Amino acid sequence: MEHTESAVRAACRAWLEAHWDPNRGLIEWRNILIDSGWGAPAWPKRWHGLDLPTGLVPVVEEEMARIGAVGVAKAGIRVLASATILAHGSDMQKEKFLRRSMTGEDTWCQLFSEPGSGSDVAGAVTRADMRGNHWVVNGQKVWTTSAHKADWGLLLARTDWDQRKHKGLSYFILDMKQQGVTVQPLRQMNGHASFNQVFITDALVPPEMLVANVGDGWEVTTTTLMHERRGADGLRSWAQASDRPEHIYQEERAEIATVMEPYKWYPQRAGRVDLLMPRAIETGAIDDPVVRQELAKLLIMAKSAEWTARRARAAQEQGRPQGPEGSLGKLAASHIARAAARLHTTMAGANALLTGPDSPLGGLIAEILVSVPATSIAGGTDEIQRNIIAERVLKMPREPSIDSDRPFRDVPRNTVR
Amino acid sequence: MKFSFSAEQDEFRGNLRRLLAERVPTKEVRRLMETAAGWEREGWRQLDGTLGLSAIAIPEEFGGYGFGFGELCIVLEEMGRALVPAPYLATSLAARAILHVGSAADRTALLPGIASGVTIATLASAEDAGNWEAEATTLTATSGGDGWRLDGHKSFVLDGHIADLILVLARAPGSAGAKGVSLFAVEAGAAGFTWQALAVMDPTRKLARLTFDGVAARLIGTAGEAAAPYRRTMTEAAVALANEMVGGAERLREDALAYAMMRMQFGRTIASFQSMKHKQADMLLEVELAKSAAYYAAAAIDEGDDDAEAVASLAKAGAADAYVQTAIHAIQIHGGIGFTWDNDTHLWFKRAKSSEVLFGDGQHHREIMMRNWAA
Numbered sequence: 200m201e202h203t204e205s206a207v208r209a210a211c212r213a214w215l216e217a218h219w220d221p222n223r224g225l226i227e228w229r230n231i232l233i234d235s236g237w238g239a240p241a242w243p244k245r246w247h248g249l250d251l252p253t254g255l256v257p258v259v260e261e262e263m264a265r266i267g268a269v270g271v272a273k274a275g276i277r278v279l280a281s282a283t284i285l286a287h288g289s290d291m292q293k294e295k296f297l298r299r300s301m302t303g304e305d306t307w308c309q310l311f312s313e314p315g316s317g318s319d320v321a322g323a324v325t326r327a328d329m330r331g332n333h334w335v336v337n338g339q340k341v342w343t344t345s346a347h348k349a350d351w352g353l354l355l356a357r358t359d360w361d362q363r364k365h366k367g368l369s370y371f372i373l374d375m376k377q378q379g380v381t382v383q384p385l386r387q388m389n390g391h392a393s394f395n396q397v398f399i400t401d402a403l404v405p406p407e408m409l410v411a412n413v414g415d416g417w418e419v420t421t422t423t424l425m426h427e428r429r430g431a432d433g434l435r436s437w438a439q440a441s442d443r444p445e446h447i448y449q450e451e452r453a454e455i456a457t458v459m460e461p462y463k464w465y466p467q468r469a470g471r472v473d474l475l476m477p478r479a480i481e482t483g484a485i486d487d488p489v490v491r492q493e494l495a496k497l498l499i500m501a502k503s504a505e506w507t508a509r510r511a512r513a514a515q516e517q518g519r520p521q522g523p524e525g526s527l528g529k530l531a532a533s534h535i536a537r538a539a540a541r542l543h544t545t546m547a548g549a550n551a552l553l554t555g556p557d558s559p560l561g562g563l564i565a566e567i568l569v570s571v572p573a574t575s576i577a578g579g580t581d582e583i584q585r586n587i588i589a590e591r592v593l594k595m596p597r598e599p600s601i602d603s604d605r606p607f608r609d610v611p612r613n614t615v616r
Numbered sequence: 617m618k619f620s621f622s623a624e625q626d627e628f629r630g631n632l633r634r635l636l637a638e639r640v641p642t643k644e645v646r647r648l649m650e651t652a653a654g655w656e657r658e659g660w661r662q663l664d665g666t667l668g669l670s671a672i673a674i675p676e677e678f679g680g681y682g683f684g685f686g687e688l689c690i691v692l693e694e695m696g697r698a699l700v701p702a703p704y705l706a707t708s709l710a711a712r713a714i715l716h717v718g719s720a721a722d723r724t725a726l727l728p729g730i731a732s733g734v735t736i737a738t739l740a741s742a743e744d745a746g747n748w749e750a751e752a753t754t755l756t757a758t759s760g761g762d763g764w765r766l767d768g769h770k771s772f773v774l775d776g777h778i779a780d781l782i783l784v785l786a787r788a789p790g791s792a793g794a795k796g797v798s799l800f801a802v803e804a805g806a807a808g809f810t811w812q813a814l815a816v817m818d819p820t821r822k823l824a825r826l827t828f829d830g831v832a833a834r835l836i837g838t839a840g841e842a843a844a845p846y847r848r849t850m851t852e853a854a855v856a857l858a859n860e861m862v863g864g865a866e867r868l869r870e871d872a873l874a875y876a877m878m879r880m881q882f883g884r885t886i887a888s889f890q891s892m893k894h895k896q897a898d899m900l901l902e903v904e905l906a907k908s909a910a911y912y913a914a915a916a917i918d919e920g921d922d923d924a925e926a927v928a929s930l931a932k933a934g935a936a937d938a939y940v941q942t943a944i945h946a947i948q949i950h951g952g953i954g955f956t957w958d959n960d961t962h963l964w965f966k967r968a969k970s971s972e973v974l975f976g977d978g979q980h981h982r983e984i985m986m987r988n989w990a991a
Contacts, residue, residue: 476989476990479990480990485986485990488983491982491983491986491990492979492982492983494986494990495930495933495982495983495985495986496933496982498930498985498989499909499930499933499934499937499982499985500905500934502909502912502927502930503905503906503908503909503930503934504905504908506619506908506909506911506912507904507905507908509617509619509908510619510620510908510911512619513618513619513620514620517620519620523900523904524904524908527900527901527904527905530897530898530901531901531905534901582894584897585893585894585897585898586890586893586894586897588896588897588900588901589893589894589896589897590893592900593873593893593896593897593900595873595876595877595887595888595892595893595896596884596885596887596888598890599888
């Protein structure tokens, strides 16, 4: 198959027309899809792929959508696990995990953040010590989505306290279904519990579940985080399940519902800009000149941010070097969410004092007000985001480092354990 | 809607940027702004002629190059960046008014002179009240045996002191609102026409107050029908100015960054302080968002988008806030030296302030957005 759009489209369409059958079971179908290479076409041929340039993947996605074919499992941390293992894992790990991640049989979680290291992920103090012929893990992780459902965890742990901060870390695949791993829900200020705390006490990791080498943990983590940032926009796009009646769609709907459950308040944390105009009209606030001005200001910001993202995408599609416009979306989103929450408050008036079913929009406005603060923190705080923009885009001097020039053992740190 | 510039457009921008950097460095801006006219005809004619700037967006049948509004906005962005004191915005908007309001005969009579760079033109619509809407017009036009005569005044007229041709918005005596508004062309030498240069805060953008005392004028288009096509012209004016503004804002941002990278305090560059880094990140965000809106609005004009009026006002209000805020930050980053006359920052600061108000301030344009979008 030539790597041209028409050749890929024709080949994919022909294969799908010959093989797609909505009456198969979900896992059965995904195994067939994986065997053909069309499930992960940009992956290497040796590992379930077709070596297709990433630019042509949308063509495959279009063909899948055209015929209504269900794709491989993409929801949740499994995508990050696959990408990381593909980049750094051993053949044994690829053998063991890639297929089952794509079929949806294995579920993953990410064990990076700790109570003592949020923005500073490389300051992790969860430890892994080689004892006998196993790694023994002790520590606490936090903000772990779906940990209670996960079979496997992507674990960042410290293996050498005499090395400098970034050099003493290693990356492991942790079996979550073992004694020594305790998962507890973490209740957020908006009442939801979408994340977990994971307490790890003498949990065991066999040596073959180390990813890359001892001391490579930070490098491997960077790969995972890079894919996380890249995928952040995709969260909503893959969350739409088909409403067709065949059995395979029902299975897919159930899978998506489970994976998306923790994210059900995410639209509210972004401020629900879409609700502002209808709310202004419905409440009569649209006649208030102050509200009109504030709403217009917010729409200027929201539309400009949307067009900035489109500019970034256009540059990417044309293979041009990405300009600064690609790094700004997250910071813009924080401003927009905050401004939207302010306006929702103004328009709700005294009813903004209330929550629950009898409050505006059955509690939705209240949920916006207590969810928006997450936007400027989750996935990198605004402050870290500004540092990244200043250092990587504007090439301003890096923050002076006072924790990287000495053994990690001697670095001042939080004592929270 | 397109979200990127073509390779040809990028190349044109690059050539123009180099040309302006070479011919109109800040030293030259300062020299020109200190003159009464704020501009020199011969120097401008040479600069204009090098790339045919005046011909860019005028259709080929009237002696222009026939490029789109997007190309005009590229020129304006670069002129705003270099802070070129020239009647380019004024002449371009006068040409748009002739295109939208005028008959085929009007276009044929007036546009070739503009396209060739010979005629300097301007659009005179606001009066002492400082309102650019057609409805606010009080200057009157009366038709008699010897043609049309104009009586009244105009103010805040861009380059009104140097224009050869003035497009004047006027109304029929006794008419009100959008009805009875017409556009006229007046030659600067006409009897009864006088101008007075206004003492302007932004010395790189001169304005004039014009007085019309029984001035003979040429009717452009149809009598009493100018309000709607004039409104379209002002939609374009907002987009044109937005693009000029984002050029200036980006230049300020870059200059402030370069200064911070060089200025040493406490034994380190001030760019190494987190307070400076965060400020610069915020400035980048504001300028890039404003650029996106300005570019989108230019494309909306070229594509005849139904939403163009709202989008134009969005781009104008957004660019004004971004430009003014960037200017405030830029002066702050320069510290004490940023408040001196010798430092160049105040030149762009003043341009930001004049652009903020010209053609209606942010409040005005946000209200236009809401009238379009809030049903």
